[in-house]
Amino acid sequence: MQQLSQDEWDALNRECIACVAGLQASGHFLEGAPLLSTDTATTVRVRDGGPMITDGPFAETKEQLAGFYMLEARDCNEAIRLAQKIPPARYGSVEIRPVRELMEEGNRK
């Protein structure tokens, strides 16, 4: 994505805005936001009871999270169909993850 010109980058962002509008109109869209580049990332780990704060993204991150969409999909197949419409899927990849509910106990691992 770094190689895109300003115009191309803007065009892609306009496509994303339109994509979100489409997903909202179809009732699938719950939440979502783009993220700034990983240059701005700060990583927090807690080890031995104390915080370890480092600049930058996780060292092991090869592909970086550029943003997220929270969509309502009937099942994995619908999620795949919706994910194909997300414009940056043409450049990087879209990972689909089911949302896990946080509970007091009996949480799914």
Add this chain to the structure above:
Amino acid sequence: MDSIQADIEAVYRRESRRVLATLLRLLNGNFDLAEEALQEAFVEAVKHWPAQGVPDNPRTWLVSVGRFKAIDQLRKRGRRDASVQRMIDTPGDQYTDWEAETDSAVGDDRLRLIFICCHPALSPEAQVALTLREACGLTTEAIAAAFLVPVSTLAQRIVRAKNKIRDAGIPYEVPGPADLPSRLAGVLQVIYLVFNEGYSASSGEALLQRELSAEALRLGRLLHELLAAPEVTGLLALMLLHDARQASRVNSEGDFVPLDEQDRSVWDQAQIQEGARLVTLALSGHPPGPFAVQAAIAALHTQAPCAAETDWAEIVGLYSLLLQLQPSPVIELNRAVAIAMGDGPSAGIDLIEHLERDGALGSYYLLPAGKADLYRRAGERDLALRAYRQALNLSSCRARMTRPPCSVRVRRCSACANWIWPPLRLRFMVQRPQREKTYEISVSGLLRRTENAAAVAGRMGCAEP
């Protein structure tokens, strides 16, 4: 008693996958529950059928009993989520619609089962394992033995796949028209991989691997029956035509026999005719798909009275078509070998050297192996040996052994030709990336020859560095 036992076993073989497929639909795609219900239903059959006799419609009986057993099980577990409750509350007749359902509905269940096992959200290894376990009904032990992985590894692979189906919400359905072509391509790829795994088994002792080919053929036939798309027909034809040569591919010592030395009188003519008929059907797709074209190439090989009388010009034409459908330097290499077979080695050598200069196949050991074979035909002994060493280096440095190398017996002969084709007993398999594997069988013995040579050379290199 013995005969009823045999009857029950026959019903199990014939119906268990159909019953499982329908139970899975009735139980919302819950594999564990459906499998347990299937087993319980057969336990009941063993209890009751000896006295009552086998019911008129054993499949209906088994689905019905299995469904009740599953509901019992859910009650016992105290599971009361909404979908379970709905199933328990709903009067039985709503869930016994399948009794009135036609064979096509049962067919749909079987398709659903195949499509869920081959879902692209599962890893390719998981797709293969799950398909063999659930759609074919092989035991975990048999699949593990066929792929020479520990039973625990394979069992875990299957458990993980089922967990992912459950957790990621992969639905139990046949894809709609928009997704069907790409999903079907995935299913065909899995069947092809299974077939290839069996086809590549070289040793007479590797009966389990041979069973894989048989299972792939059975799946291919089933899919063809349920969903006659041209590429389904093409894949079935391709498998039938390759399998028809099975008896001649390995000699009495378990060694590979190259295509031009195979005893064509033992080829299965009925199967060849069936394959050829299907090729014609498969080629009617516009444009014909890659499997159909590969099947057509295989058909030409099986129809030739001997290697020399093979219609090489037609085969070259089909490779050109395949290249248009699937541009790939590997297919160009195959085409070059076919050209050499028709027009003599030098034409092929020129093309292969051109490909070599392009560099796209830089680490592909079949390129020097193919070149070596052509040099051998041209009588260029030194150049052939050099190319074989090149192939040997490439194959041994990147080959990843998935099974312990055992009893590799290589008889060395002094003459160049025999050096290239020493009889050997192979009981190992070299795992290669899926894509390359795809082409090994696509070339109907042509590159297989050269690949064998490279494998031999590779083994010799490993054994005597």
